[in-house]
Amino acid sequence: MKAIVIGCGMAGSRVASDLHARDRDVKVTVFGAERHPPYNRIMLSTLLAGRAAEEDLAMTGPPAGMDVRLGVRVTAIDPDRRLVITPDEVVEYDALVLATGARAVYPALPGLDAPTVRAFRTLDDCRAIVAGAATARAAIVLGGGLLGLETARGLAGRGLAVTVVHAGPHLMDRQLDAGGAEVLARTLDGLGVAVRLGARALRWTGAGLDLADGTTIPADLLVLACGARPDTDLAAAAGIAVRRGVLVDHALRTSDPHVWAIGDCAEHDGTVYGLVAPAWEQADTVADRLTGATTCYRGTRPVIRLKATGLDVAAMGSVADHPDAEVVSFADPARGTYARLVIRDDRLAGAVLLGDNPSVGTVVQLFDRDAEVPEDRRSLLLGRSFGAVQPARSESPAFLPAQALVCRCNSVTKAAITDRWRDGARTVPEIVTTTRATTGCGGCRDAVTGIVDWLAAAESEEGSP
Missing domain, CATH: 3.50.50.60 (FAD/NAD(P)-binding domain)
Structure with a gap:
């Protein structure tokens, strides 16, 4: 099978790598409009802040030997003849994956053509x-x-x-x-x-x-920084159904049975996510589909994280008032701390957490799993329970459930990390290579390091965790 991926960003490079890993007989060609090898777009703000170098943004891209053409813009798709057209050539495909991303929104203001x-x-x-x-x-x-x-x-x-x-x-x-x-x-x-x-x-x-x-x-x-708009031009010109993004079903297939779409350009069930975790879940689904599996993508419960020096924000779901909802909140503006939980049927419908809050990991886990919240809601606001005296509990990774999601971007659980440890991975870089943890937003690096340190200490003291 000849597969073409248009886009060599975080979504496109991931689906190309996943296809190669599943079936070496699939001939994959990747076109990337940018001349740079795949890089972590999420970390651009860290680069801007001077807290990372360009080499820190490098990602594991498509494997060596794959036909990757950087700095080449696809100008058209001919879905009837299954052709991808560039300024210099025409390439045939059996399956086409659109990972064209999104474009920055420019408001209609005079003066925006200035070099400043x-x-x-x-x-x-x-x-x-x-x-x-x-x-x-x-x-x-x-x-x-x-x-x-x-x-x-x-x-x-x-x-x-x-x-x-x-x-x-x-x-x-x-x-x-x-x-x-x-x-x-x-x-x-x-x-x-x-x-x-x-x-x-x-x-x-x-x-x-x-x-x-x-x-x-x-x-x-x-x-x-006025937002981004899904890049749907190629799809629309080819007669593929487009609304806000390129419309896809639960298989991530477009209105053309030979074309799929993932990442920032795709609209699934009325949602354009614009986040890396859904894009990588979609890449995984398409790679499965193109190699014979029947995996479906049912959507993602996104968690938005803002982490910069002095700023820490986590937001998930909807925090709008609802007549059937229970709302629990706490604010300490002087210390930059705020929490608001919206609970329906004993589950989190939405949450906002600002500042240094020890319960943020627990809240994210509850939201991810759609699990019941504790009876004492205040423990989710301040990281501790009230009333009856409870024994102190260490923040050690030993108390983290095996199925706790450590890396949301790559859906890596604590169990996956401990399994790789038992398979012989002994350092954070080795864990990263085998699980891809930390390669998305990077927000889980401390957690991954903590688990590796705990595993090493446990093995040293007891033989094997």
Whole structure:
């Protein structure tokens, strides 16, 4: 079988690798519009902040020997003849996987063609922003979502005066409630990041951003973090069904029986996720399907994490008020701590946790598994129970359930890590190679290291855990 993957980002490179691992007889060709080998897009904000080098973003891409063509843009698909067309050649396929990702949204504002303006989506974007920050004194980040706040924190860490301009009523308004967003804005202010809410931008002058209320925010660098739009152009031009994204069923198959779509460009059951964990689950499903399995993708319960120096936010599900819901909350704005849990039928319908909260891991696990919450809800707000005296319990990985999800991006459980240990993997890099844990957002690295250290100590003291 001849399979073509269009896109060599985090989703495209993963499905190509998975296909190779399942069936070496599948001939895979990968086209990547960017000239860079696959890199971890999630860590771009860490690179911007100066807390990572470019080599830290490198990912295990398609295996050596696979036909990978970087810097080659596919211009058209001919689904009737099963052809992929580039400026230089025409290539046949039996199966086609669209992993075209998404494009940064550019608002309709005058002045955005200036060299002092950059969207933040790719490695080249990040390089340009870092170069601009080297000579800038003040920056504006247009957009108060997850990426915008990570960008703002990174620029502030480079010594710039930073203002986040957001048209919505509060920060991260797709994930946070107003109370949590207020605490977050206060935390940002303490980190040197100003916030303007409900602000409509009119134009970029090169020396500042004019707003509809008549004010101008002075700055010499503008970074656009206004969201991303699924790249569906190829699919739409080929007559493949598109709504917000390329429409797919539970097999990730499009309206064309020979074409699949995954990642940021795909719309499954009305949802475009825009997150790495769903993209990699989808890649796994498509690799299964193309090699004879009947695996189905039923959707993902996404957890949004914002982790930057001084910022820690976890958001999942819906925290909107509901007449049948029980709401438990706690706020300590002075310490940047906030928690809101929305519970229905003794299960988490949604949660927001800001600041250093020891219960965040437990809350994420309960949400992931759709499990019943403890009777004492307050233990999920503050990390401890109340009333009856309970014995102290160590945070050791020994108390983590075997099926606890350690790496959400790659669906790696504690049991998977301990199994690889028993198979002979003895270091974090060896665990990473065999499980792919930590290769997504990187937020689980401390947890993986802790489990490896615990396993080593247990083996040293008792022989084998």
